Amino acid sequence: MTSKDRAIFLDQDDIPKRWYNIQADLPEPLPPPLDPETHQPVNPEKLTRIFAKELVLQEVSRERYIDIPEDVLEAYRWLPRPSPLYRAYGLEKFLKTPARIYYKWEGVNPAGSHKPNTALAQAYYNAKEGVETLSTETGAGQWGSALSMAAAYFGLKARVYMVSASYRQKPGRKIMMETWGATCYSSPSEYTEYGRRLLKENPDNPGSLGIAISEAIEDAVTHENTKYSLGSVLNHVLLHQTVIGQEVEKQLEIVDEVPDVIVGNIGGGSNFGGFSLPFMGKKLKGKLDARFVACESAAVPHTTKGKYTYDFGDTGHLTPLLKMLTLGSDYKNPPIHAGGLRYHGMSPIISYLIKNGHMESYAYPQTAVFEAGTIFARTEGIIPAPESAHEIRFVIDEALRCKKEGKEEVIIFNNSGHGLLDLAAYDLYNHNKLEDWEPQEFSYPNLVNG
Numbered sequence: 001m002t003s004k005d006r007a008i009f010l011d012q013d014d015i016p017k018r019w020y021n022i023q024a025d026l027p028e029p030l031p032p033p034l035d036p037e038t039h040q041p042v043n044p045e046k047l048t049r050i051f052a053k054e055l056v057l058q059e060v061s062r063e064r065y066i067d068i069p070e071d072v073l074e075a076y077r078w079l080p081r082p083s084p085l086y087r088a089y090g091l092e093k094f095l096k097t098p099a100r101i102y103y104k105w106e107g108v109n110p111a112g113s114h115k116p117n118t119a120l121a122q123a124y125y126n127a128k129e130g131v132e133t134l135s136t137e138t139g140a141g142q143w144g145s146a147l148s149m150a151a152a153y154f155g156l157k158a159r160v161y162m163v164s165a166s167y168r169q170k171p172g173r174k175i176m177m178e179t180w181g182a183t184c185y186s187s188p189s190e191y192t193e194y195g196r197r198l199l200k201e202n203p204d205n206p207g208s209l210g211i212a213i214s215e216a217i218e219d220a221v222t223h224e225n226t227k228y229s230l231g232s233v234l235n236h237v238l239l240h241q242t243v244i245g246q247e248v249e250k251q252l253e254i255v256d257e258v259p260d261v262i263v264g265n266i267g268g269g270s271n272f273g274g275f276s277l278p279f280m281g282k283k284l285k286g287k288l289d290a291r292f293v294a295c296e297s298a299a300v301p302h303t304t305k306g307k308y309t310y311d312f313g314d315t316g317h318l319t320p321l322l323k324m325l326t327l328g329s330d331y332k333n334p335p336i337h338a339g340g341l342r343y344h345g346m347s348p349i350i351s352y353l354i355k356n357g358h359m360e361s362y363a364y365p366q367t368a369v370f371e372a373g374t375i376f377a378r379t380e381g382i383i384p385a386p387e388s389a390h391e392i393r394f395v396i397d398e399a400l401r402c403k404k405e406g407k408e409e410v411i412i413f414n415n416s417g418h419g420l421l422d423l424a425a426y427d428l429y430n431h432n433k434l435e436d437w438e439p440q441e442f443s444y445p446n447l448v449n450g
């Protein structure tokens, strides 16, 4: 390649052949998930009632590398992977910064985000184990659409519980799911006991990710040959996403760069985990000296204001307890436009890394976020997902700091998806009608050893 190439491509043969498991390299084992009844470490056997067996094994594995099955590699080629790494020449020029900025572009596949990297793997293991239907939840619809596409690819049915507010506001994602052959319900729905109970109390319940998770789990345990699938938070989800970071390592080798700052957004932690954990493994071994920066919404400040404690993953309290940074499982997420960042908790892996000072985190209000997204669109062409615009806010501020201090830092970030189904939010921003939301009141569950 020449020094001015904008995009750095890899061959399809360069798709990583193994997923990287950070659990092998953490200074200590992660606190285990607890059984909500006994408060003892949950028996993995019990988890196989809702998840495919192989995924449960991956969840608790401490093997450093896990081979990617040939059928999943083929699905990654189909997607297609590898995705390009871009040098942000346009943004650098606009900011007049000496920093060199690179971003991984995960919006190029048909679902438009990083989520198919785990959706395809999860659909594969379920199909292999004889499962016929996958149930899941979705907020703004990115996960539901990725899983619907993956289910179609592996010949499975999918039932998706979509947060009611988004179901009404974002019909585009629902249409995508149905076109890929999935069934999409507005959540809370009439199709589960939990949903019926909530609708009876309030027929206009706007729903939440926590409620939709409870409905999808109930669906899995009450239907034959149905398993549940989660799009973020859990260790096996972050594991599958490490194809992103491993590709970036190869792409940076081609341009002979070493990152100083590694940035991403965090909803449940999967895209930033997948992007950054291969680098984090090197940092933990003393082989890389870089800052790791996670960006979240000021309206859902789970890692900047949350507490590190055991909490439920869902509102109906069906999941095991996870030790994580959380705002409490009944946190009322304000209706910010970055739907993927509206979740009360955070991946136990990312929570651990932030809590122990290996990663920093920052929270931004959405007006500042959309300003960054708009600058990016005008300089790089890509209209980023509102989630991705969170880290772009940090990157812009950091690049300006480099200018002030005359520093040539290498900043890399994960551009997790496109914003082409979030245009109504850009419309509000463009016409000065976008509002900011304060974080809501929150209280912590009084569960296990705080």
Ligand SMILES: *Cc1c(COP(=O)(O)O)cnc(C)c1O
Residues within 6 Å of the ligand: 112, 113, 114, 115, 142, 143, 231, 232, 233, 265, 266, 267, 268, 269, 270, 271, 272, 340, 341, 385, 387, 388, 416, 417, 418
């Ligand atoms: C779902 C989503 C996110 C947030 O979820 P993570 O699990 O934290 O990655 C971020 N960006 C996009 C484009 C998404 O679809």
